[in-house]
Amino acid sequence: METKNGKASKPVTEKRLRFYIETYGCQMNEYDSELVRSILLESGFGEAFDPDLADAILLNTCSVRETAHNRVFGRLQSLDRLRAKSEKVVVGVLGCMAQSLKMELLENSIYVDLIAGPDSYRSLPSLIKGTLEGSGKMSAIDLSEFETYDDIYPSRLEGVNAWIAVMRGCDNFCTFCIVPYARGRERSRSVESIVEETRKLADEGYTQVTLLGQNVNSYSHDGRSFADLMNAVSKVVGLKRIRFISPHPKDFPDDLIDCVASNTRVCKHIHLPLQAGSDRILEMMNRDYTAEDYIRLVGKLRDGIADIILTTDIILGFPTETRKEYEDTVKLVEEVRFDSAFIFKYSERKGTVAARRWKDDVPPEEKKYRITRLNEIQKGISLELNRRFIERVMEILVEGPSKRNPDEWSGRTDGNKMVIFPRSHQKSGDYIKVKITGATANTLKGDIV
Ligand code: 5AD
Ligand code: SF4
16 A cells, blocks of 8 residues: 555554565675665654564675575574475575575575565565465565765664664676675765764764775775775764775775874775785785785785785685695795684585686685685784783774673774773773773773773
């Protein structure tokens, strides 16, 4: 039923439909789930926080590595239990697996009622209702060159950080990566709409935002660069910390280094995916920089930004990578000394250039050896670097109870280091000073001063 203003209205007797959403993968998916939540609430749905109570169960999926993909398949199988209880429940797959699942959906080889790709979330209310009304399986997977959801204000759950997607998609086509196929072409939102979203967030009490993009420093809108955007966002009254992920090493211009160095609200933490330390592998990956370029950039960052915290992503066992080339990555890790690193085994993704051109020929046990050893080396470096903070007094933004021990709380430094401290009367969102008393490879311990 439609009202004059085009909004759906429901007879009072009709049951309000409820959705439940589960998010896999990266922070962009977290943000997208908040967009989906907003779209569905706005069109009259209610949110269920338990899948057993939902009319529509939505999985916002990730396909970047096989493990994430398998986890979603496992979850879909376990949802059969609900299907057995209630014929009516709709199970939907959103996000990066949408493209690759289309065939399986048509062939009925998986239990899914609807599929919506990352650019189709506006049609979710009608897709869900259509499926519930018996129109059969539905899908909307077309990618758009324009959709940025610029006008939708995400419905965020609690937390001290607000994600803001400033650009979507990726045009880099690193040969191992499914993202350009799953999420389409790069497009950026306007500076004005991002500043407006930040203003609303600051009014709601958020003091930290993280600007998100698959390749966030390719941001460009009406001649304005990513540094211009960060400087504009940083003027929003009430905001204290601005973070951003993930930049690509090939587009890190000097104005961005200056912005991070001189803008006191921009956090001094850069996550700079390296991927590999061998030039032959970097070229096969289509990364567009050499190991030397990367080291030069790190030198500039360290010269320009005092106390910069550097973290990275690395892929081991790319097709044809030799032990010697792996050692090049190890050497680079030892030279750069990252604060921390996410290290992944290469995972072949169907449809990517790497999957089409090269066999996934590094044996699983060799990949395991390489990842275990590099993780050990990185752990040693992280521990040494974390120890340098002992005795220092640092400001942290309080997040909440620590996962391990609810009597202890956690917060993060400007450089994104997690600090665990014994709670007295702090609340989430407070900024407090702590003196660091201990360090492990992953966290710092501190006492409130
Ligand atoms: N195999 C392994 N790791 C991958 N990543 C992206 N694609 C793959 C793949 N096919 C990693 C990269 C990227 C991070 C988000 O995921 O390191 O930076
Ligand atoms: Fe994937 Fe490369 Fe784009 Fe990052 S920059 S999303 S790794 S294609």
